[in-house]
Amino acid sequence: MADQRFLYLSQADVARVNLDMATVINLLEVAFREKGTGNVEMPPKPGVHTMPDAFIHAMPAYIPALKSAGIKWVSGYPENYLRKLPYISGLLILNDVETGIPYAVMDCAWITAYRTGAASALAAKYLARSDSKTAGILACGVQGRTNLEALKVLFPIRRVYAYDIIPEVQQRYVEEMSAKLGIEIIGVNEPKQAVVDSDLVITSGPILKHPLPTIRKDWLQPGAFGSAVDFDSYWNSDALFQMDRISTDDHAQFHYYKSVGYFQTTPDPYADLGEIVTGRKPGRLSPTERTLAMNLGLAMDDMAVAPEIYRRAKAMGIGTWLNL
């Protein structure tokens, strides 16, 4: 084993690879098609919990069609912002599917940010109106950025309403994202203003086991689509029960979280994204339905994207080769 080497990719290395969002969305669609036909191995994620509302999760998956196997070891600490540290951090390991030998270790912040945005956009592709032009972003952090970037790939977005509890964070988002995406972004003072006029609504605040939800019945308009990146933390049950259809990314994971105390007032999803992408369950059926994606984040999402990052990094000469 002495000369077995693996590629280490730091956070800056992964960012330099700069994989485009359209490719990330396409890779996720391949993975969900494979999942929908039963061709993905993905045990439920075990975790340890060192602080209230915090987690460190182990997320393994194998996608044969993409020759991808590996694990993400990822933490989420809602109070980290008080220490000026990121909410999400962790590492991802890729293993050779024929020998099991690890060939890459990479920081997982970029991949978590981008694949989660891509999963919202993929759900929106099937559950939102294709002519959706306005978006509401509630919580202007990492996910608020990548979710909007992903929606912009698939929808003709003209105007965005952005809300964050910290006004300076909201203002920075408005400036940075309007410059980056070339669209009008309006900062709003109340969460409701980011929902009522939006065809696409993303909520991406902290995930809380005992949430203090904000969005109420009738805020989301008929025909609009929501993606709850922060589980049910932002949505009141009256708003959730008003949905015509709620999807998730994996039924087993949804029921696992329910068994440990989340989603106590959320209706069970009618379909997962694999069932929708493969056509076994329908997506949106009429222009007036209210639809919501409740993607919890899957190991498979990461393993769909990581080998492509590795391949491009290797080709671009990015990263550090280390001995096992």
Ligand SMILES: NC(=O)c1ccc[n+]([C@@H]2O[C@H](COP(=O)([O-])OP(=O)(O)OC[C@H]3O[C@@H](n4cnc5c(N)ncnc54)[C@H](O)[C@@H]3O)[C@@H](O)[C@H]2O)c1
């Ligand atoms: N479902 C998934 O697959 C998945 C994947 C990654 C992250 N997440 C979740 O997404 C959420 C956001 O993660 P992030 O990396 O963007 O974190 P972040 O720290 O970058 O951003 C969170 C933002 O929320 C704001 N905020 C806090 N409370 C708010 C409220 N009530 N209303 C509006 N804004 C509020 C903060 O000011 C901050 O700007 C977390 O809950 C994280 O666990 C989900």
